[in-house]
Amino acid sequence: MTSTSASPSLDAAPAPHGQKWTPRLVGVLIALIWPTQLLVTVGILGSNATADVAQSFHTTQVAWFSLIVTLVSALLSPFVIKLGDLYGKKRIMLGMIALGVVGDVIAATAGSFEMVLVGRGLAACYGPFPALAFPAVRDIFPGRLVKSASGILGSSLGLVALGSPFLAGWLIDDWGYKGAMWFLAGATTVSFVLVATLVPETPKHAFDSGFDWLGGIVLGSGLAILVYAVGQGQSWGWGSVKTMAWLAAGAAALAGFLLVERASSHPILDLGVLRRRAVATTVVSGALAQAAAYTAPVVAILLALYPHIPGVSAGFGWTAQHSATVGVTWNLLLFVTGLVASRFLRGVDTRLIWWAGVATMGLGYLLAGLHHDGAAQLTWTMCVASLGSGLVVAAAPVLVVGAVSPDEQGLGSGMLTMLTHVFGAMFGAAMFAALAADSTVLEGTAFYGDSGYTWAFWVGALFSAVALAVGLLIPPLREPEEEAEEAPSAV
Known part of the structure; x- marks a missing residue:
């Protein structure tokens, strides 16, 4: 049960009123951005490491290198949401991050594919972190800054996507997948330090002791x-x-x-909120679009990194570094688009940004399926998709803010996170099914033909189309400052 009380938790330190950015608030946002978007780095490093993992362990089940993370995250999400409301989000965040470090170390030192999966599964305890990070923004920041802070937290994906491919190229080209796993262990440790030192404990939104x-x-x-x-x-x-x-x-x-x-x-979850059209349409549309935004770029990475073998593999055979260099254009566009959108989210109907973003992203993946013959075609089609993705990642958390009350924020963000994991798994399965429809297995490794890549890109277009159809049903949403213009922040 969630409390309807406006009283903050006794664990949350009182703070002065204020509606402007302060150095302390900037520090808190950075501390939340690092671990939240580290998950994007996990995805990018994992995608770039997939080919090396498959060839190192001679397995055709390499899809599980990423899928195990989604599976465990989905299993843990409902517990994370409720525990955050019961005990405060910071202490739960720290526990999740600590488990993530242990899992990354196991994956880095594993001598078999099975042990790699064990490590990845344990590291996935860190996966539901966004279900706590976005509600923490609403708990900590004053009402006037909630939309912009949430948008920046979401759109910082673009900055991570810009730098991570170069990092992946350097790590994997020089040290293979183990280098990527060791980097994640170190970066996750930094997450622990940032959250422990900069993020205050948040108010409790559930005051009963039952679980x-x-x-x-x-x-x-x-x-x-x-x-x-x-x-x-x-x-x-x-x-x-x-x-x-x-x-x-x-x-x-x-x-x-x-x-x-x-x-x-x-x-553990108040499902009654799903009877409200605003909540149901927001979380479903948001999860579908985010699943496409986070997962579809994997197709471009696989196309770039898999070898070019006439009649067997339609990949480009690039190094990870060259792939990162080509990808600068669309990743930079994603970052700039998201950042600009975050700046203008306040005072603008978020639904307009959402509809434009989802439609543009879907068009980009449709075009990528038709035109991906070489660097030039892949670049301009992915730029169209990234223009839409930048709007999507900035607007998705803000939609949830407008659909739920402050006491329901953890629940709303948690449901969005859970559905994104589920739809992401569906996307990944559909993507690899499309690739496998035109594939050849040599020495235990599957290689993909051109039509497989075409249909894999079109999976992204399909998810985007369904997300847009549901998103058009989202009713007008509330503004956070309307409900808490004078409420004190937790910082």
Whole structure:
């Protein structure tokens, strides 16, 4: 249950009124940006490391190198959301980051693909971090700054996307995937220090001591089962009895969760908010679009890094460094677009930015599927997609701010994070299914043909189209300063 009280937690230090940026607020935002967008670096390094992992361990199951992160994150998300409301977000953040460091070290030192997956799975405890970071902005920042701070936190993805490919190229070209894993271990340690020293504890939004462990287990398991079934669908066969059985088990678990929550006096998630059109359309549209924005660029990375073998592999065969150099244009555009959008989010109907962003992103991936023959074509089509993605990552968290109350912010952001993981798993499965439809296996490694890359890009266009259709149903949203113009921040 969430509290409707406006009283801050006793754990949160009182702070003076103010509606302007201060050095302390800037420090807090940086401390939240680093660990939140480190997850993007994890994705970029993981994508660039995929080919090396596949060839190092001679496995055709390399999709699990990324999918295991999504699966574990989906399992843990409901617990993270509730624990953050019960005990304050900072202490939960620190626990998640600490587990992430341990997992990265295991992955870096693993001698088998199975142990790599164990390390990646443990590191995925860090995966639901955005479910706490974005609500923390609303808890800490004054109302007038919530939209701009949330937009900057989201759009900082572009800065990370700009630098990470060069970092990935240097690490993987010189040290292979192990170099990437060791870097993540060090960078995650920095996250721990930043959060521990700069981020204040946030108010509690749940004051009862009860915790619905059964509901959390059932929900997390249901989501994880669905992610697993989708991830294995290509190898099992989408119409096979095994795939259908796992999908049915996941659906049954989610249905069971509804019954458990209805009977619980301390529900882990207040599903009643989904009866409100603003919340339901915002989280579904936001998750679909973010899944495309975060996952579709993997297709361009695979196209660039996989070797060019006539009749076998349609990849360009670039080094990771060359791929990063070519990608500067679209990643820089993503960063600048997101930053500019964040500047103008206040006073503008966020839905307009959202609709424009999702539509442009979808058009870009549609064009990329048609035109990806060489660096020039890949560059201009990905620039169109990145123009839209910059608007999407800046506007998504702001949509949630307008759809829910302050006490529901953790719940709303958590639902967005959970659905983004689920849709991301679906996107990844659909992407690799499209690639596998035109593939050749040599010495245990799958190589992809041109039509596979075409259809993989079009998966991004499809997700964008569905996100836009749902997004057009979002009603007018509230402004955060309307509800807390004079409320003190936690800093």
